[in-house]
């Protein structure tokens with residue numbers, strides 16, 4: 756039996772006052788370039804998931820998020836060819852600083868029911884369905 760590593764990635768649905776969610780387009784040169792994703796990234800060895808997400812949001816978007824503002828929401832467990840992705844999605848409605856594009860090709864604030872207009876990695880499909888139902 757071939758085994759692949761399970762990779763823990765933390766991501767967030769940042770929700771603005773109009774109920775729109777921030778998605779970000781992966782840049783050229785990365786795996787899955789051009790697809791739209793929820794901000795976040797891999798949890799480093801020894802790092803707590805919430806700390807990893809706070810770090811990624813600061814690096815990627817230049818915002819500060821308090822751990823108490825990260826609400827566990829839903830998760831996806833998805834088999835890619837070379838790894839298994841386990842990705843909790845947190846919900847966050849409060850942050851400080853202005854969202855800036857630092858690492859992505861583009862950013863977009865999108866109502867969940869319009870997210871299907873933005874191609875996303877296959878692991879994200881169930882997450883979009885949950886956002887449509889629950890937001």
Ligand SMILES: Nc1nc2c([nH]c(=O)n2[C@@H]2O[C@H](COP(=O)(O)OP(=O)(O)OP(=O)(O)O)[C@@H](O)[C@H]2O)c(=O)[nH]1
Nearest residue numbers: 764766785786787792793794795796797840876878879
């Ligand atoms: N942040 C994020 N990653 C996602 C989502 N959906 C999804 O399949 N992923 C995958 O989870 C992994 C996230 O890792 P990452 O963003 O830290 O790593 P990366 O591939 O950009 O490159 P890196 O290894 O150079 O940091 C990628 O393989 C990415 O394609 C999503 O909605 N948000």
